Amino acid sequence: MLVETEVKGVILQMYEDLDRALKKPLRERHWGMVIDTRKCVGCNACTVACKAENKLPPGVVYNVVIDEEFGTYPNVARRFISRPCLQCQHPPCVRVCPVNATYKRPDGIVVIDYDDCIGCRYCISACPYGARSFDFGNFYTVGQTPEVMPWDVMPGFEYGEEQQRDPRNPWRSPIGNARKCHFCLHRLEKGMLPACVTTCIGQARIFGDLNDPESLVAQLAASPRAIRLKEELGTDSSVYYLL
Amino acid sequence: MGKRALIIAIVGLLLLLVGLPGLLDRLTHGMLNVGYGSPVPWAMWVAFYIYFIGLSAGAFLISSMVYVFGMRQFERIGRLALFTALASLLTALLFIWFDLGHMERFFFVFTRASFTSPLAWIVWLYTFYLLLLLAEIWFVMRFSFVRGGEGKGFKAGLYRFLTFGARDLSPRAQERDRKIVRILGTIGVPLAIAFHGGTGTVFAVTVARAYWYTGLFPIMFLVSALASGGALLTTIVAFAVPNGLGEHREEVIGLGRLLVPLLFVDFLMEIAEILVSLYGTVPAHFIPVREQLFGPNWWIFWGLGMGMALVGPMLILTFPGRRSALWTGIAGLLATIGFIGIRWNIVLPGFAVEELPGIGKSFFEPHWTYGLYIPSAMEWGVTLFSVGVGVLILALGFWLLPLRAEEAPA
Numbered sequence: 001m002l003v004e005t006e007v008k009g010v011i012l013q014m015y016e017d018l019d020r021a022l023k024k025p026l027r028e029r030h031w032g033m034v035i036d037t038r039k040c041v042g043c044n045a046c047t048v049a050c051k052a053e054n055k056l057p058p059g060v061v062y063n064v065v066i067d068e069e070f071g072t073y074p075n076v077a078r079r080f081i082s083r084p085c086l087q088c089q090h091p092p093c094v095r096v097c098p099v100n101a102t103y104k105r106p107d108g109i110v111v112i113d114y115d116d117c118i119g120c121r122y123c124i125s126a127c128p129y130g131a132r133s134f135d136f137g138n139f140y141t142v143g144q145t146p147e148v149m150p151w152d153v154m155p156g157f158e159y160g161e162e163q164q165r166d167p168r169n170p171w172r173s174p175i176g177n178a179r180k181c182h183f184c185l186h187r188l189e190k191g192m193l194p195a196c197v198t199t200c201i202g203q204a205r206i207f208g209d210l211n212d213p214e215s216l217v218a219q220l221a222a223s224p225r226a227i228r229l230k231e232e233l234g235t236d237s238s239v240y241y242l243l
Numbered sequence: 244m245g246k247r248a249l250i251i252a253i254v255g256l257l258l259l260l261v262g263l264p265g266l267l268d269r270l271t272h273g274m275l276n277v278g279y280g281s282p283v284p285w286a287m288w289v290a291f292y293i294y295f296i297g298l299s300a301g302a303f304l305i306s307s308m309v310y311v312f313g314m315r316q317f318e319r320i321g322r323l324a325l326f327t328a329l330a331s332l333l334t335a336l337l338f339i340w341f342d343l344g345h346m347e348r349f350f351f352v353f354t355r356a357s358f359t360s361p362l363a364w365i366v367w368l369y370t371f372y373l374l375l376l377l378a379e380i381w382f383v384m385r386f387s388f389v390r391g392g393e394g395k396g397f398k399a400g401l402y403r404f405l406t407f408g409a410r411d412l413s414p415r416a417q418e419r420d421r422k423i424v425r426i427l428g429t430i431g432v433p434l435a436i437a438f439h440g441g442t443g444t445v446f447a448v449t450v451a452r453a454y455w456y457t458g459l460f461p462i463m464f465l466v467s468a469l470a471s472g473g474a475l476l477t478t479i480v481a482f483a484v485p486n487g488l489g490e491h492r493e494e495v496i497g498l499g500r501l502l503v504p505l506l507f508v509d510f511l512m513e514i515a516e517i518l519v520s521l522y523g524t525v526p527a528h529f530i531p532v533r534e535q536l537f538g539p540n541w542w543i544f545w546g547l548g549m550g551m552a553l554v555g556p557m558l559i560l561t562f563p564g565r566r567s568a569l570w571t572g573i574a575g576l577l578a579t580i581g582f583i584g585i586r587w588n589i590v591l592p593g594f595a596v597e598e599l600p601g602i603g604k605s606f607f608e609p610h611w612t613y614g615l616y617i618p619s620a621m622e623w624g625v626t627l628f629s630v631g632v633g634v635l636i637l638a639l640g641f642w643l644l645p646l647r648a649e650e651a652p653a
Contacts, residue, residue, distance in 0.1 A: 059280060061281075064602060066599055083599065098366065099363070100355055118348040118351050120362065129598055130282065134280070134284060137274060171347065177344060
């Protein structure tokens, strides 16, 4: 199978996996990701694609790339850990939400209902990975530059709904809400891969259905190179790293 | 309105006015101008919220010494303790309300609560506690309302209204009042332990923050609640009540004697937490403690926490405070202010460690910066406003309600 992928190309393989998963009932899918740290060059294309796809304002960051340096000159090495939401199967953020505004979907993705979130930020405190941000109502150009740029006030389409932030109304969601990566759920539902996955220049991000043993993501997650972040916390995350 | 009540009211009004621009900013621009961000999601308002909740729980538990455990030497300050608990609770709730990203949705905690969250639990418990507190205060004061309503003028009219038609002054009715107060107080004791222990639990269950993730936290919350609430009550009886140092000398000194062991146990728990955390090699454990002790905000730990809240008052109470109401009052005042530092150091050091090493250098945007948190002017404004509201509630109580000992039935 992995040899086949070499011939076919990773992206095509992932799209085939995606199509197969979408034909299954929701409950039987388990969306997951494998990130190959040896293929990551730390370009932050994933971070930028995410910002653009979800129209994220300043301070709302779903994806980061952590740059680690090892050794002393001349014996040095670098490693990049890019981190989306790890979509834990035992998410510490979900159980602390006082109003059930954030929950785990049957397909494993942890989502937030912007209309229910009261903005208490308990989930942000509870996330062991710093994967949630609060929308404080910042804009890149509104109130910052003489001219407001159209892209700054364009709506995002998270969760398949128009998410229009209003610079004049801080009471309107998603301003005042906790926000997080949702594996581009709105794209998945249209049969598209998450924006960070399609944009990755090293094809370091592999996405698919962990429940499907034939899928590329499931095969790589089973590799002895695969680890998960802070596994000892029992969060049972859905993102694997290949070291 | 008495002279002291007037001074308290003026102080409250001043705080409120100074804070007003901050409040307007909060209401018109939302959370835009706060000094914290996603890496430090809870900050000064949360610290003040747990501070005032602690004051409320402490003052209430002290009132229960009178109404539940029958300690007669504090009988004359029982009403004051209850009303202090009410004013502190309302102030605490105001703080946490301003802290919500969507203040208008606060009632979701009632309509769509998730009881896996300690936060939902405590909000429900606060609500029961608020209702119980109002009922208990009413039953404690009903006699005075009926008596006070006999005269003429605004206050008499108010008292007549506040009796809600229950004007029976017979010994049987009074005995019934006392019994109900005892029952309410008895329910209130476990309730206060639950809601304030629960407030500690909100932090203690957060496995992501090693600094909070300890079974000692809920207990520490309770002990420091008793200590800080006792200190506030001492301060109020000594300095806010007209001639408190003279008339209530016994109560002030008695409260001081109660404070010493409470402060000492709190001190022990602090030391236990610090030593255990510092001994290990786990960064998530020792960095928050090291930051508290030797970081840029060291003065909050040493000055406010250790100096003003714990060691200073303990020394004052052990030596000059044993016989002097004035010194006891001063110790109470110092501890009341100092405990703000202890509360600060419960919340903020929790965020001293990056969730993933290096994450703080991975991205730079407003409200997404790791490192030292400095409260913004708007946060200070809202804080002063909320404290001002609390002080005004207290002044209103002194002005309008029969909080004083001599107004109590014989």
